[in-house]
Amino acid sequence: xxxxxxxxxxxxxxxxxxxxxxxxxxxxxxxxxxxxxxxxxxxxxxxxxxxxxxxxxxxxxxxxxxxxxxxxxxxxxxxxxxxxxxxxxxxxxxxxxxxxxxxxxxxxxxxxxxxxxxxxxxxxxxxxxxxxxxxxxxxxxxxxxxxxxxxxxxxxxxx
Amino acid sequence: xxxxxxxxxxxxxxxxxxxxxxxxxxxxxxxxxxxxxxxxxxxxxxxxxxxxxxxxxxxxxxxxxxxxxxxxxxxxxxxxxxxxxxxxxxxxxxxxxxxxxxxxxxxxxxxxxxxxxxxxxxxxxxxxxxxxxxxxxxxxxxxxxxxxxxxxxxxxxxxxxxxxxxxxxxxxxxxxxxxxxxxxxxxxxxxxxxxxxxxxxxxxxxxxxxxxxxxxxxxxxxxxxxxxxxxxxxxxxxxxxxxxxxxxxxxxxxxxxxxxxxxxxxxxxxxxxxxxxxxxxxxxxxxxxxxxxxxxxxxxxxxxxxxxxxxxxxxxxxx
Numbered sequence: 489x490x491x492x493x494x495x496x497x498x499x500x501x502x503x504x505x506x507x508x509x510x511x512x513x514x515x516x517x518x519x520x521x522x523x524x525x526x527x528x529x530x531x532x533x534x535x536x537x538x539x540x541x542x543x544x545x546x547x548x549x550x551x552x553x554x555x556x557x558x559x560x561x562x563x564x565x566x567x568x569x570x571x572x573x574x575x576x577x578x579x580x581x582x583x584x585x586x587x588x589x590x591x592x593x594x595x596x597x598x599x600x601x602x603x604x605x606x607x608x609x610x611x612x613x614x615x616x617x618x619x620x621x622x623x624x625x626x627x628x629x630x631x632x633x634x635x636x637x638x639x640x641x642x643x644x645x646x647x
Numbered sequence: 648x649x650x651x652x653x654x655x656x657x658x659x660x661x662x663x664x665x666x667x668x669x670x671x672x673x674x675x676x677x678x679x680x681x682x683x684x685x686x687x688x689x690x691x692x693x694x695x696x697x698x699x700x701x702x703x704x705x706x707x708x709x710x711x712x713x714x715x716x717x718x719x720x721x722x723x724x725x726x727x728x729x730x731x732x733x734x735x736x737x738x739x740x741x742x743x744x745x746x747x748x749x750x751x752x753x754x755x756x757x758x759x760x761x762x763x764x765x766x767x768x769x770x771x772x773x774x775x776x777x778x779x780x781x782x783x784x785x786x787x788x789x790x791x792x793x794x795x796x797x798x799x800x801x802x803x804x805x806x807x808x809x810x811x812x813x814x815x816x817x818x819x820x821x822x823x824x825x826x827x828x829x830x831x832x833x834x835x836x837x838x839x840x841x842x843x844x845x846x847x848x849x850x851x852x853x854x855x856x857x858x859x860x861x862x863x864x865x866x867x868x869x870x871x872x873x874x875x876x877x878x879x880x881x882x883x884x885x886x887x888x889x890x891x892x893x894x895x896x897x898x899x900x901x902x903x904x905x906x907x908x909x910x911x912x913x914x915x916x917x918x919x920x921x922x923x924x925x926x927x928x929x930x931x932x933x934x935x936x937x938x939x940x941x942x943x944x945x946x947x948x949x950x951x952x953x954x955x956x957x958x959x960x961x962x963x964x965x966x
Contacts, residue, residue, distance in 0.1 A: 493682065510682035510725065511715065533713045534780055535866070546753065548782040551716075552709050556682050557727060600778065621865035622777020 493556045499524065500568030508555040515539045515550035517558075518565060526566035526595045530624065537623035540596035541565050547603040549622075566595035569602065578602055578640040587636030589627035597623045601637045609645050613638060680715075684727040688734075688813050688842060691726050696815045696838030698724045704840055705729075706749050707783040709776065710792040728840065737761060742848025745811075748788075748841050752781030752799075765846050766961055767855025767874055768806055771799040774859060777866055787841040790823060793831045796894040800827065801874035802857040804899055805889040808846050814839035824891070827898040852879040854961030856954045859893070860946045862937070869894040870938035873926065873950040875958040877909070883963065885909050890922070890951060895930040895943050902929035905951060914959050922955055923948030 492507040499522060506521045515532075518524050518541070527550060530538030534552040541550045542564035550563075569576045578598050581587065588594040597620060604611060604619045611619065616637050617630075625633065682705075685691045695702050700723030703711050714720045728734060734747040737758050744761050752772045755761060762769045775784050775798050789799045790810065804824035812819050815838045823844060828834050835841070855876035861867035872893030880886050890905035904925035912918035927948035934940040 491681070510680045513712070532716050534709055534776065537777060537779055540779055543782075546751070546782040547779050549777075549779040552707075552712050552780070552783055554682070554705075554708065554712065554725075556684075557705070557708070557729065603778075618865060619778055622779045 493559075495555060495559050497558050497560065498562040500564055506555075510554065510556055512555045513551050514541070514543070514553040514555050514558050514563070517555040518550060518563070524565050524567050528592050528595060530592065530596075535622075535624070536593070536596075537600060537620075538593050538596045540599045540623065542599060542603065547600055564599070566599055569598060576602065577643045578605070578637065581636045581640040581643065582633075585632055585636040585639060587629070587632045589625075589629045593623055593625040593627075597625070597633055601640070604637070605641050605644060609641060611638070611641060616641075679723055681724045682727065683724065684730040686730060686732075688728070688731055688840065691728055691731065691840055692814055692838050694724065694726050695840065700724070702726060704788075704791070706788045707751060707785045708788075709780050709784040710788060734842065740845065744846045746786060746844050746846065748843055749785060752776075752784050752786070753778070755786070756781065761846075764849060765802075765806055765855060767802045767857045767876060767958060768799065768808075768846065770857040771802040771872075771874065774798040774857075774869075786844055790826055790844070791833055791835065791841055793827060793829070793833050795827070795830055795897055795899065796869040796872065798857070798859060798869055798872060798893070801872050801891040801893040801899050802855060802876070803844065803846075804901065805857075805874040805876035805891040806846055806855060807876070807889070808844050810844050811842045812839050813842045818842075820845075824899065824901060829897040850878045852881065852962050853877065854958040854963070856957035856961060858950055858954050858957070860938075860950060868937065871895055871930075871932075871943050871946045871950055873947065873954045875951070875955045877955070877958050877962060879959070879962045883913050885912055885914065885959070888955075890926065890955070892926060892929060892947055892951070895932040895947050897931075900929050900931075902926065905929065909955055914955060919952040919955065923952045926951035 496505045508517055518527050528538040530536035532551045534549045539550040544561050578601050600623050616634050683694050702724040703722045705725045705727040729749045734749040736747050738745045752775050755772050786799045789797045808823040809820050810823050812821055826833050857874040859869035859872035874891045877885050877888040888906040888909050892900045902925055905922055908921035908925050909918050927944045930944045930947050932940050932943040
C-alpha cells in the first residue's frame with residue numbers, strides 16, 4: 489500500500505486536515521473527505537472545468553491537482569461563494585437569467601467567471617467566451633451563461 | 648490534451664475504479680505509487696536516478712496526472728519539484744529571461760516584459776489548454792511531455808531557447824530544439840530534470856509569432872503549428888530567420904529551406920510563396936481524423952506565410 493500523507497490546508501477560510509493516498513486528486517478529497525460536493529467531477533482529465541476551484545488565488549481544475557500537492561495551500565470552492573444567505577451577484581444573475589439547465593457545470597463556471605471578473609471587471613463578450621472556453625456545458629447553455637456573466641459584471645461595476 | 652483512445656480508456660479506468668477500488672482511487676495498479684517532494688534539485692535527481700520502476704517529474708501535472716488517470720502510465724514514483732526553492736521565478740538574465748521549471752503558463756502570460764519581448768512564445772503558451780490548465784501547466788512540462796503537437800515548443804525552438812538540465816552527471820545546457828525525440832520521448836537521460844528554460848536577449852527589429860490550425864478555436868490539439876522568429880535590418884530586410892513546424896512529423900522540424908526563402912527579402916509575394924512551398928515540402932505528417940496528410944501539408948504552407956508576416960509586422964514595431 490502507498491504511504492498515507494497527512495495534509496493540512498484551508499478551504500474557504502477554514503482549516504482542514506486529512507490523510508490521503510498519493511494518487512488521490514484534490515477533487516477526490518474535496519468531495520469525498522471534506523464532503524463539499526458542490527465541486528463536480530465531469531471528465532477527470534482537465535477538459536471540462538466542472539471541478540474548477542481557486543488554489544492559492546489561481547483558477548485550476550481540481551482533478552489535475554493531487555491532494556498531496558495541496559499541502560499548505562488555500563482552496564476556494566463554490567461553497568464559499570455566497571455570504572450566508574446573500575448570493576454572489578454572479579449566482580443571482582445565473583438564476584435570474586436562466587444561466588443554467590442541469591447545473592452540473594454551474595459551480596465550475598461560477599468559480600471561473602468570478603476569477604475573470606476579479607482580473608477584468610468589464611470583459612467583452614469575446615473575452616468572457618475565451619476565458620470560459622475551459623468550462624463545458626453539455627446542455628449547450630452557453631449563450632445564457634455569457635449573458636449572466638456580463639450582467640453580473642455590469643451590476644458589480646455599478647453600471 | 649489527449650487522444651480519443653486515451654479518453655475512452657479513461658472512461659474505462661473510471662468505471663474500473665468505481666467498481667473495483669471504491670471511491671478513493673485505490674483500485675488497480677496505482678496502489679504502489681510513491682510521492683516525494685524533495686527540498687533540493689540534487690535530492691530530486693537522486694530520487695529519479697535511484698527509482699526502480701517508472702518515475703516521473705511532477706511540475707504542473709496537467710499531462711502526468713491525466714496519463715495516470717487514463718492508465719497510459721503507471722508510475723512507481725512521482726517527484727514533485729514545486730517545493731524546490733528558486734524554480735518558480737521568471738528572472739531577467741543577460742537581456743533575456745530565465746523561466747523556472749515550475750512557472751505556470753498563466754504566470755508567463757501575466758509577465759508584461761516577457762510578453763513584450765517574446766510575443767510568439769506567449770502565442771504558444773496561450774494556446775496550451777484552458778485558463779485552468781494554464782494555471783498549472785509549465786513550458787518545461789510541455790517540452791518534456793514529448794508531444795509533437797506541443798504548442799510552446801515550436802516558438803521556444805524558433806527563439807533559440809536553451810534548457811538548463813540537471814542530472815546525475817551535473818548540469819548541462821541544451822537547446823530546446825534538441826530535446827524532443829519522438830512522440831512521448833525526449834533526449835533527456837535517466838534522472839535528468841529541466842531546471843529552467845532561457846530565452847535569449849533579442850536584437851533590435853526582431854519579432855516572433857506562432858499559430859496553429861485546430862478544428863475548434865480553443866481547447867484543441869494542433870493539427871499543424873508554425874513558429875517564426877526573425878530579425879530585420881533598418882530597411883526592413885530579413886537578416887536572420889528561424890522557422891519551426893509542429894505536429895507534422897514525430898518531432899518539431901526546422902527546415903533550412905524555410906529560413907532561406909525569406910532571408911534577404913522583405914517578405915514579398917515570391918518569398919512567401921517559396922516559404923510556403925518549403926514548409927509543405929518538409930512535412931512528414933501522420934494521416935488521422937484530425938487532419939489528413941494532404942491537408943496538413945497544405946496548411947503548413949498557408950500557416951508558414953501567415954505566421955512569417957505576423958512576425959515581420961511585430962519586428963517592425965518592436966524597437
